[in-house]
Amino acid sequence: MLRIVLMGILSLVCLSQTAVAAPMHDKADYTGTISDSVNKVSIKWTPIAGAVQYRLNITDKTVILKTVKPIYAAGCELDVKDLSVDFKNLDWQVQGLDYNGAPVSEYSKPEPLSNAIINSDRPIATTQFDKMKYTPVYPTYSWIPYLNAAKYAIRVYHSDSGRFGTADTLLHEYKTDTGFDFYDPSAYVKPGQYYWTIQARNVNDRPISHWSKPIYFSVINKNIITAALGDSITHGGGAISTPPGYLIYDWQTYCPVPVLNIGYSGDTTSAMLKRFTSDVLPFKPQVLVIMGGVNDIRTGITAQEVINNLSQIRQLCIDNNIIPVLVTVTPVEPAKMQIVGRNPPDDWQSQLNTVNNWIMSYKNSIDVASLLTDNSGLLRNDFTTDGLHPDMIGKEIIGSTIGQALLKNYPDIYSK
Numbered sequence: 431m432l433r434i435v436l437m438g439i440l441s442l443v444c445l446s447q448t449a450v451a452a453p454m455h456d457k458a459d460y461t462g463t464i465s466d467s468v469n470k471v472s473i474k475w476t477p478i479a480g481a482v483q484y485r486l487n488i489t490d491k492t493v494i495l496k497t498v499k500p501i502y503a504a505g506c507e508l509d510v511k512d513l514s515v516d517f518k519n520l521d522w523q524v525q526g527l528d529y530n531g532a533p534v535s536e537y538s539k540p541e542p543l544s545n546a547i548i549n550s551d552r553p554i555a556t557t558q559f560d561k562m563k564y565t566p567v568y569p570t571y572s573w574i575p576y577l578n579a580a581k582y583a584i585r586v587y588h589s590d591s592g593r594f595g596t597a598d599t600l601l602h603e604y605k606t607d608t609g610f611d612f613y614d615p616s617a618y619v620k621p622g623q624y625y626w627t628i629q630a631r632n633v634n635d636r637p638i639s640h641w642s643k644p645i646y647f648s649v650i651n652k653n654i655i656t657a658a659l660g661d662s663i664t665h666g667g668g669a670i671s672t673p674p675g676y677l678i679y680d681w682q683t684y685c686p687v688p689v690l691n692i693g694y695s696g697d698t699t700s701a702m703l704k705r706f707t708s709d710v711l712p713f714k715p716q717v718l719v720i721m722g723g724v725n726d727i728r729t730g731i732t733a734q735e736v737i738n739n740l741s742q743i744r745q746l747c748i749d750n751n752i753i754p755v756l757v758t759v760t761p762v763e764p765a766k767m768q769i770v771g772r773n774p775p776d777d778w779q780s781q782l783n784t785v786n787n788w789i790m791s792y793k794n795s796i797d798v799a800s801l802l803t804d805n806s807g808l809l810r811n812d813f814t815t816d817g818l819h820p821d822m823i824g825k826e827i828i829g830s831t832i833g834q835a836l837l838k839n840y841p842d843i844y845s846k
Contacts, residue, residue, distance in 0.1 A: 468517050470577050472547040472554050473524075474505030477678050479822045480534040481526030482670045482815060488513065488543065489521050500531065502671045503610035505556055505574035510543075518544050529670065529769060529815060552640040553582070553628045556610075557675040562682075564654075565647040566691040567618060567709055568665065569626070570674040572611040576630035576639055582606045583631060586614065589623040589646070605635075611673040613695060617705070619712040621651045655843060656836065657690040657715035658682065659702055659743070660722050663760060663828070664693030668821040670770065678822055684829030687836055687844055690715065698725045699739035706746050716843055718752050719796075719832060720744065723759035723785050728767075728774040728818065733784035740789070753840070757832060758786040758799035760824075763809040766817030779807050796835045798828045 473486070483500035488508070495513060498506060501524075513520065521540035528534050547554060554574045559565045571584060584606065588599040601624075606612050618624060625644035632638050658664050668679030674695070682689040692709050694701070699722045710718060720743055726736045740756065747754035759782055762774055775781075782799075789795050802824055804810045809817065813824040820828065837844050 468548055469511055470507055470509050470549060471543060472505070472507045472550045472574055473522055473543075474554065474556055474574050475524050475538065477504045477669075477672050477676055478524075478526030478535045479678060480528065480669055480815065481672075482529045483527045483531065485525045485527055487523055487525075487537070489523065489540065490519055491521070495520070500527065503556070503572070503575055504672070504676075505554070505610075507550070507574055507577040509577060518542075520544070522546065553579075553630055553642045555626075555628070555642060555645045557645060558677050559645070559647040559675065561677060562680075563688040564650060564690045565618070566665065566674060566693070567649075568614060568616070568692075568694050569618065569647060570611055570613045570665075570667070571626050571628065571645070572673050572675050573628055573642070575608070575610050578632075579630035579638060580608055580633040581631040581635055582609070582612075583629045583637075584612055584626060585628075585641075586616075586626045587624060587644075588620075589625055589644075611675070613673070617709050618647075618649050619651065619709065621649050623648050651713045654690050654713045654715045656687055656717045656719065657692050657710065657713055658719040658721060659706070659710060660693040660720070661697040661702070661725055662693065662695035663724065663819060664691060664719075664721055665695045666691070666693065667695070668819050668825065669815045679819075679825055681825040681829035681832070684826045685833035686830070687833050689719065689832075696725065697722060698729075698731065699723055699736050699743070700726075703739045703743050703746075706743055710752075711750060714750075715752060717755055717836065717840065718747050719755050719757060719836075720747075721757040721759075723782075724762065724818070727759060727778050727782050727785070728762055728772065730775045733781040733788075736781075736785050737788050740785075744792075753843075755832075755836070755839075756789045756792055756795040757828075758789050758795070758797045760799050760820060760828075761803050761807060761809040763811060763814055763817035766811070766814060768817075770816050770818075772816075772818060794835075794839045796832055798831050801827050801831060 483502050485499040487494050488496040520543040522543050523537045523540045525537045526535040553576045556572045584604040586602045590598050625646045627641045627644050629637055629641045630639040666674030666680035677683045702722045723736045744754040813820050
């Protein structure tokens, strides 16, 4: 599904994808220094369900000294040179806000500001790959926005030796304008260990930080029982501003069986079909969950074309001794879609129903759409922020429903 962003917040551009032998890249060309005094602090927190943005308060016990909003990442760097109060006496707390700035949570418990990261000279990553059973085949990198950064450079390496600081292989280098995440357009299917690192730049593309510490992730392509091919609903992310790479909006988080995520944001069923050979077959999963079609339906692609594409994907699975499991296409909520400039065609419901009736004609297909639909046939208003992506409750329903169905329908596979 097309990635939804807030206008003016993010602008991401992929500049290059080259494979070259990389030198010891931690010797960055940044030569700045950080003062021994406290000039800035870096704070990060766990994403709050339903929060599109955040409000951060710096307090001296009960007195608010500084308020920062809106913050669209689950973290923030602050210039604290203007705080005249003893730094050790200050606390911070954060509150989740919706698209319009209304609270969706209480303030978090106050935390000592002195426990935050002080005077960091490199960006700080926020991805949660280390908490996932499998790293998504298309990783999304995220970080705390670096103070005064206008651009970022991102490098992705294959860890040839398994030790950081040696001559590893640089696979890709990307550039992005000011933001807090990057959706890698490359699939990682070769087994091994990888890492990404990021550097903050100024408006002239000159470094203002060291490269971040390496953030490792692994690719495993053996003994994969279950994989999922899909669009952004499978890829992850939610509440408009929280990217994949966090657990909260990843339906695989709530699935009782481990699932390799082969989702890609923006995909139509045609795109899913085109990348089947390159993205699915290297992993040889026993079961492939196939969940796509909402991008087709919302953009006016006919139900028959969706059915044709899904049918071909299903047949490719059978030809390659993979069990195909079709999942119904989730509905949308047009009024909320307008918030982010999307409008489905007038006949989207009839087209969606045609696809879903076809999907459910196959044995062991899984219906999640009806569990997310209101009495008007729309995506439940309380399950979505942008009208297109189910948020946390919706992802919990999807993940648990798919997992329970797999356990029930294929006991011989999942009892091993």
